[in-house]
Amino acid sequence: MSDAPKRPSLWARIRNNVFFRVALRPSTRYSLAFLTLGGFIAGVAFWGAFNTALEVANTEQFCITCHEMKDNVYQELQGTIHWTNRSGVRATCPDCHVPHQWTLKIARKMAASREVWGHLFGIIGTREKFLDTRPELAAHEWARMSANHSQECRNCHSPQSMNFAKQSERAANIHKEQLLTGEKSCIDCHKGIAHRLPVNKADEVPAFDD
């Protein structure tokens, strides 16, 4: 046993591996100009591919590849002002749900790994399960939008650009009193503008069902 040849250490083995031996020494055949050009082109290609993938993952088409989104919230959005309006501006899922700031966007994309998990295990795989989970899901978005003062709404709507003469009196008054003062932001008052509000099971009145 004791006179068996000593195996080289892990580091020595890595260093002697053909790949690393070639990778960690100066090139003998290729010029610096060629190598940097190669790295530059690979970098440009990577950056382009990365941003293209990010953009694809930021389209409504991508969001509704999951039946959970397509069969529930997407259907409901179609009845709202953000689907058709006299101005012809369409708010898509990422307009309201994905932050623009790079760090926050990447953080949101990573958070979506949990949604992939949820999809694989069918956590909201049926209409019933979706409705049961909806209070919790809605609460997440309300908390997020409240905290950032409805940044995603304000990407399109600007309180400063509101023409109060053109709003209903009720709207103009409350906007001047609570929106312009910064006391509240859009989501604090305008919940359920894009999808149905969650229904608390305890509040349901069977007699009102049709």
Place this chain on the structure above:
Amino acid sequence: MQADPSPPSKLQELMVFLTLSVFIWPFLAMAFVGTYGFAFWIYFLTAGPPGPG
């Protein structure tokens, strides 16, 4: 360091160059960005969602 056994061939250098630029660096870049986003996600889970700005 031990003596260099033999200088690598042109093909070897090209293959290593392509492996690094097409697989290894892009993979590490994705891992880095992923870890960055993941870290912020975990941070927001504990500290609450980010404010306006």
